[in-house]
Amino acid sequence: MPLLEVKSVTKYYGKKRVLDNVSFSLEKGEILALLGPNGAGKTTLMRIIAEGLSHRGHVFFKGKILKDRSVIGYCPQEGILYEDLSAYANLKFYSYLHKRDGRWARKMMEKFEIPDKKVKELSGGMKKRLSIVIALVGEPELLILDEPTVGLDVESRHQVWEIIRSLREEGKGIILSTHYMEEAEHLADRVAIINEGKIISVDTVDELKRSSGIKSAIEIRGLFQEIPEGFVRENSSLVFYSQEPKRDLVNVVILASKVGKIKEVVVREPTLEDVFIKLTGRRLKE
Ligand SMILES: Nc1ncnc2c1ncn2[C@@H]1O[C@H](COP(=O)(O)OP(=O)(O)O)[C@@H](O)[C@H]1O
Numbered sequence: 089m090p091l092l093e094v095k096s097v098t099k100y101y102g103k104k105r106v107l108d109n110v111s112f113s114l115e116k117g118e119i120l121a122l123l124g125p126n127g128a129g130k131t132t133l134m135r136i137i138a139e140g141l142s143h144r145g146h147v148f149f150k151g152k153i154l155k156d157r158s159v160i161g162y163c164p165q166e167g168i169l170y171e172d173l174s175a176y177a178n179l180k181f182y183s184y185l186h187k188r189d190g191r192w193a194r195k196m197m198e199k200f201e202i203p204d205k206k207v208k209e210l211s212g213g214m215k216k217r218l219s220i221v222i223a224l225v226g227e228p229e230l231l232i233l234d235e236p237t238v239g240l241d242v243e244s245r246h247q248v249w250e251i252i253r254s255l256r257e258e259g260k261g262i263i264l265s266t267h268y269m270e271e272a273e274h275l276a277d278r279v280a281i282i283n284e285g286k287i288i289s290v291d292t293v294d295e296l297k298r299s300s301g302i303k304s305a306i307e308i309r310g311l312f313q314e315i316p317e318g319f320v321r322e323n324s325s326l327v328f329y330s331q332e333p334k335r336d337l338v339n340v341v342i343l344a345s346k347v348g349k350i351k352e353v354v355v356r357e358p359t360l361e362d363v364f365i366k367l368t369g370r371r372l373k374e
């Protein structure tokens with residue numbers, strides 16, 4: 089039995105449908121990444137699970153309709169910290185709500201290397217670690233992390249990844265949202281690709297790549313006036329997704345040379361971003 093099961097969840101804001109028949113499940117000890125651009129519906133979906141925001145469809149926890157949300161630790165995207173209080177005071181406040189004493193708070197601050205300064209003096213990475221610890225206060229089996237590394241520098245991002253991995257090792261089920269494809273690629277056991285309120289595919293990164301039918305991406309760097317049929321643009325490159333690069337390479341180069349000046353041609357493995365573009369026709373970051 090999965091830890092969490094989301095079945096046919098649909099959500100309207102007024103007349104706008106922001107989630108459309110979303111279904112997926114999560115196992116214990118699994119990290120599932122919701123990967124999608126801004127406005128895809130990630131936060132709404134997480135709020136339905138974590139806060140019980142009104143919706144159509146069902147959310148099951150260990151086979152029963154989810155009612156008691158204290159089994160979930162939720163770390164929203166926007167801060168939940170009191171900036172003028174110290175890190176310890178923040179954590180103690182949330183600990184007391186869950187009838188835990190200050191010793192637990194001290195232990196966790198040590199474990200997650202959070203210095204006891206005023207929150208407004210902490211770095212982005214420290215604040216994020218503190219917010220994750222707060223989500224852990226009730227010893228939840230399921231963690232929901234909304235864009236846990238948005239805006240963090242590379243080092244802080246990797247520290248947060250390590251924490252998330254260690255929580256998976258403890259057996260927690262984790263859903264995180266991201267619009268960073270490296271995050272989905274390096275951290276998640278499975279990725280749910282979400283666009284315009286729909287989950288387009290849920291699978292391992294390898295399987296998403298395999299089933300996309302992209303064997304290679306032929307990337308042509310240079311300056312181009314237009315995008316020829318069958319190509320997509322990535323930054324200043326034209327990209328052609330190919331199942332047989334040896335067969336396609338010459339033709340692809342000829343087509344590209346007709347619309348601009350080629351500087352470099354690279355044949356590379358597909359990335360998750362390529363898969364996303366192939367499935368949705370758009371990029372993750374616009
Ligand atoms: N409280 C709200 N009222 C009306 N529309 C909302 C509300 N929250 C989100 N939306 C809309 O729902 C869509 C999905 O938003 P959101 O779930 O925040 O996406 P994401 O987290 O993937 O960026 C967006 O079009 C957004 O404008």
Ligand SMILES: [Mg+2]
Pocket residue numbers: 130131132165234
């Ligand atoms: Mg969001």
